[in-house]
Each structure stands twice: as C-alpha cells, then as structure tokens.
Amino acid sequence: MPANTAKRRLIVLVALCCLAMLAPWARAQEAFQGLDNQRLEADAVALAISGDYADALERFEELARRQPDSFVPHYNIASMLSRLGRVDAALNALDEALDRGLDDIAHLRNDPDLEAIRQTDRFMAILETWPARMERLATRRFAELRQRFGDRYHVEEDPVLRLRFAVGLPRTSFAMARAELDIVSRWAMAELFGNLLEADEDAVPWVGVAIPTDEDFARWAHGRHGEAARDSSRQIAGTYDHDRKELVCKDLGATLRHEVFHALHYRSQSLEGQRHAMWIMEGLASLVEDFDPTENGEPAFAPSWRTNITRKALRANQLKSIADLAATPDHIFTGTAPLMHYGHARTIMLYLFAAGKLPEFYRQYVDTWAHDRTGVLALERTFDAGITQVEASFRRWVERLPVAPEQNHPPSATLGIDVDGERGEGLAVLRTVRGSPGRLAGLRPRDVLVAVNGQGTRDINELYRVLGRYMPGDVVILSVRRQNEMLELPARLASARDFQVLPADGR
DSSP: OOSOHHHHHOOOOEEEEESSOOOHHHHHHHHHHHHHHHHHHHHHHHHHHHTOHHHHHHHHHHHHHHOTTOHHHHHHHHHHHHHTTOHHHHHHHHHHHHHTTOOOHHHHHHOGGGTTTTTSHHHHHHHHTHHHHHHHHHHHHHHHHHHHHOTTSEEEEETTTTEEEEEOSOHHHHHHHHHHHHHHHHHHHHHTOHHHHHSOGGGSOOEEEEEOOHHHHHHHHHHHHGGGHHHHGGGEEEEEETTTTEEEESOSSHHHHHHHHHHHHHHHHHHHTOOOOHHHHHHHHHHTTSEEEOTTSOEEEOOOHHHHHHHHHHHTTOOOOHHHHHTOOHHHHHHSSHHHHHHHHHHHHHHHHHTTOHHHHHHHHHHHTTTOTTSHHHHHHHHTSOHHHHHHHHHHHHHHOOOOOBTTBOOSEEOOEEEETTOSSSEEEEEEOTTOHHHHHTOOTTOEEEEETTEEOOSHHHHHHHHTTSOTTOEEEEEEEETTEEEEEEEEOEEGGGGSSOOTTOO
16 A cells, blocks of 8 residues: 555545534434444555555455445555455456546556556556546546436536536526636636646546536435435535545535535645645635635635634634644544634635735645645744744734624625525525615515625625625625526615614515
C-alpha cells in the first residue's frame, strides 16, 4: 500500500453541506450501520501497512462481497494481489474495479502497490484506452443520474469545469446561478487549484450534477436517508459523492457553490495524491457560499450567518483553538456541533482571505501535507509565526467582525414581504404588507424572488445579507419569476421598524 492511507483506501468521500444538523438518532443509526465495514476496512489497511498482504486480501475480498457495486474493495484486492506477485489475478481485479467506476488515472500511474503489473501489456492497454473508457463511464453515470430524476430535466454542459447538469428548475434562474458559479470557480482554479488548469483532460473526470425540483429532492432525500428525511429533508441541502462523481443539490445558491467547490477540491487533491483535513475542505467550501461581486469580476467573500456563530462562540468563551479544530476527527467535525465547526472553519478562511494570504496558505498546506496534515504548520509558515500568535491575531480579528444580517439579525431595510425560504430556485412570495415596498413594486403571491440588484436570494439568510448592503430609501431592482416570465421590478426599501408585524390577512 502507498504511504498515505487516504490515497490507498480510496474510500467513498461524500461531502454533506450541513446547513443544519440531522436528528442525533439518525446520525447514530447511520454510524451503526457502517461500523462493521469501517472496522473491517481499518483492519485490512493496518495489515497492509504492516506487510501482511494475504490477511489484508481476505478482508478486502469480504468487503467486495458486502459492497458489490463499489470499485474501492476491488481496487484494493488488485493492490494486494500485485504485492503478492499474482499478476493475472491482480489485473482481473483491476478490471473489476474499472467496470465499477474507478476513474483516477494519476493513482493508477503512481501507486507503488501496482508496480508488479504496471509494465504488462494489459496494464498498458488500460492506459492507452483511458479516454474512451472515461467517456463511456461519464456517459453511463450521467444517464443513470438522469434516469433517477426523469428525462424532463433540461441538460447543460460546462466543458471547462467538466460538469454535466440535469436541472429541474427554470432555465432563466439556472442561468443566473451559472454566472455566480463561474465567478467562484474561476477564482478557485486561478488562486488555489492551478493543477486543474495544467492537467490533461483525461485526468479530470466529468461530474454529473442534478438540481431537482423541490418535490424530487424530497423524494431523493427520503430514499437516501430513510424515514429520518421526513423530518430533516429541509435541512439536507446537498451532497457530493467523489467516488461516483455525482452531485445532488437542492438550491441554486450557496449549496450549489459549496458542493461544486468540493468537486473541484477533490479533483485537485486526487492529482496531488492527497486527502485534505476536513476543516480545510469544509472551510473553503463554506467560504464561497457568501460573496459580493466586484467591478473586476472577482468574488469578495463576506461575513455571513456562519461567521456570526463563530463570533458568538468567541464572546461566550466557547470557541476551540485553531489547533484543536484542526485535530478534530472527521466524524466529530461533521457529527457533533457541525454548525460550530463549519462556522469556525469558514471564519478562518475568511480571515486568511481578508489578510490576502489564502492562496499562500493553501500552497503551503499542499507543500507540507506529508509532514503535517492538520494545516497548523501551513498556518505558521504563512504568517511566519507560531500557532499561538496566529490564534491571538485571529481572535482579535473575529472580535472586530461585524454581525452579518441574517434571520436572527435582520437588516434595517426591508421589502415588507412574507416568503417561503425552502424553495430551491429562490424565495416564493406568500404575502405582502399593504403599503410595503414589495407590494408597491408589484410583487404578488406565488412570485419567486431570485435576486436583488443582480445578487442571488435563494434563501432567507441570503436575502437578508444582500439587503444589509442597503439603507431604507434606497431603490433596488428585484428579479422575479412569475410563472414563465422573468420581471425586473424597482422597489424603494423601507425601514424594518415599520413592517415588523405581518398581519394574518397580509394587508
């Protein structure tokens, strides 16, 4: 097995965007269901590291029986057979892994486990036919994704990001989301993931992206999470499954940017042969959720409801140290107080961005990953200071952070409307107050508010953050979908004090 266990194991990497926690009993149930396989895999990996390839092989073969559709155990079987010198059997197992979706050519080329089979004609043929194999695999995966949600979805393709979209939401609204996605994706590849720009297309597999209707997403969430989703499906915003190269996303705003960023980051890690710390992956993906556009087309990442959580924790003396956060195991990071962990990680990334040091930190992390996977050494090198000094500076900065407008801290300016904030496309207008900016602008019930002055408003926190940039009396342009028509409605914002209570009759 290669030196780093994450690269060796190729375990399924599913990125969950936790906008709120699942019920604790549901998380415990999921952990229990996967416990046996996790323990078996851990034992197999430990045996392989110790050089006991035969015993490791037995355990990987058992995992293959339990997980018949996964390429992971078959690849590990090929690795163990190669180590044992059983060349033909190793190549047969590798074929099984390829048939089940193995798509990491960089790993195939560099994994020392496969040294015994790398010069064979069959292995060379795999490399020579790789582009055709990957195109067939991507086509099959996307067809399966579309079949799951129905052929009525419209399809789009992004050859630069190598994303194929199946979208159940209106085309006009998706076009706005694509423009926002382009801004953060171009920034990410220019500033962080330069290896994606340099890589051959064959080394960057396509990702299928499904953006379902609200009803289809609820059915998908229930199918994936069982009965727990009936109570929590509104809290499950999306996932990215790196092994299957499949992304399912509920909304066109923060969640789409978060999950697509994960896809880019995982690609970049694969090219480097690395698996980054959870706080770094989720901190970066959460960073791109909230940004303001700039004149030069670059994103200006902004404080958000997540940074409000960090600021509140600091003031209550409940914020972990950066070193403790960096050392938090993955299952604790995502399963215990995830809102706190995600907020803390995002705030650190925002701190680095504000200091103009985020690209330097990421470069240092990639360079020092083999020595320190937590990221603490990279922070120290970035600031040329010990982690204690970095921590002190970070906390002083957080103290000065402004409170971002959000549901718990509404802005001073308002539209005076009542909305449904659980729609994937935008905010569905339920009621307007008589004399309010929304009603005077012409908003009607069932209209969908998708943007204010060109900035997306897919959920209530996004709307409040955008409105927080303006004052009562300012005129803004509302982008609204009314059935199949897109409207641009000017509205003069009012003071929230004048529209704090919405009467039951909406007048």
